[in-house]
Amino acid sequence: MDLKIKGKTALITGGDSGMGQETAKFLVREGVHVILSDKENGESLQEAKKKVEKEAQDGAKVLTMAADISNYVNVKELADRIEKEMGGAHIVFHSAGARGAAGDFLELTDEDWKNTIEIDLMGSVRVARAFIPHFQKLNWGRMIMVASENAFQPYEEESPYNACKAGIINLSKCLSRAYSKENILFNCISPAYIETPMTDAMMEELAEEKNISVEEAVEWFVENKRPHIAMQRRGKPEEIASVIAFLCSEHASFINGTNIRVDGGSVASAFG
Incomplete structure (x- = not known):
């Protein structure tokens, strides 16, 4: 399928492995330039770049850039660098995150909660805040955030992660209402137990x-x-990536403010 996004530029946070790397492969096969980002521009990111480059078609470029999503200045610098070097990011797949603190609720400290929130929820806030102005300049944007089955079917030992993932869905919906008239779409993907x-x-x-x-x-x-x-x-990372690639495409131009579960049936409720 031609996703009709050839020549556009995509940023993938957490792009060194898993869903991020597989999504990058889908996009470069469509002729999309991809920037793989992680906290450090180290060996794992360079290895990911080599793997993604093997899939590239129609002149798609693959770059790597480091950014710490727990630091807004870092994320803003990343957005500005992409604008300077590539003309801006049309697509952002925010895949970076962490399970964070887990265990008995009464044993989790304020610091446990703060650390998880800083990466999972505030990381999404920072990425959105840094890249929305660039979407506005381009008059076109797609941002896909990673939520989880945990947002609908929380597991008792992962309360900080559960709360953050529910918050990400709400954040994405809020942004979709605020910026859709500017041709900027926000959606979430909720995987479950992926490799x-x-x-x-x-x-x-x-x-x-x-x-x-x-x-x-x-x-x-x-x-x-x-x-x-x-x-x-x-689940396999490529099973998630195929859905994300579709959400990045022109074929998904009327999908906005939604959450798509790709969970193998993990959420028990029909309406969760």
Whole structure:
């Protein structure tokens, strides 16, 4: 499918792996210039660049730029640099985030909550604040934020993460109402238990705790912690990326202020 966005420029935060990297591959195959960003412009980001470049078509460029989303000045500098070097970002897929503090609610401290909010919720706020003015100059913009099944079906040991993801959906809806007349669209994607470095780390921790293999930990987790995943497996990053790429396209020009669950049936409610 021709997504009709050839020649546009996309920023992907958290672009060194997982959903970010796979989305980058989809976009460069459509001739979109992609900037992969992470906290540090290190080895993992350079490796991601090599992988994405192999998929590039129609002259699509792949660049890497570092930015710390917990620092607004950093994010603003990133936006300004992209404008200077590439004419601005038409598309922002904000994939960077963290699970943050987890555990018994009564044992979580103010600092635990603040640290999770700074990355997951305020990171989204900072990215939006930095890039909306650039969308306005271009009179065209797509911003996709990552929420989660946790926003609808919260898990008791992840209360800070749950609250942040619900907040991201609300933020995206608010922005969609404020800027849609300027041809700027905001949407969310809510994955569930995807093969990413974050869930890999969770499974390695679980495997060590239970003295089992990582594969056995995945099976145990699906059966005991995510019983509503009808497909009974972890999702693949490319299964999320294909939906994100569509939301970036001209074909999605009437999709605004919504949240799309790509969760294998994980959320039990029909209307969540």
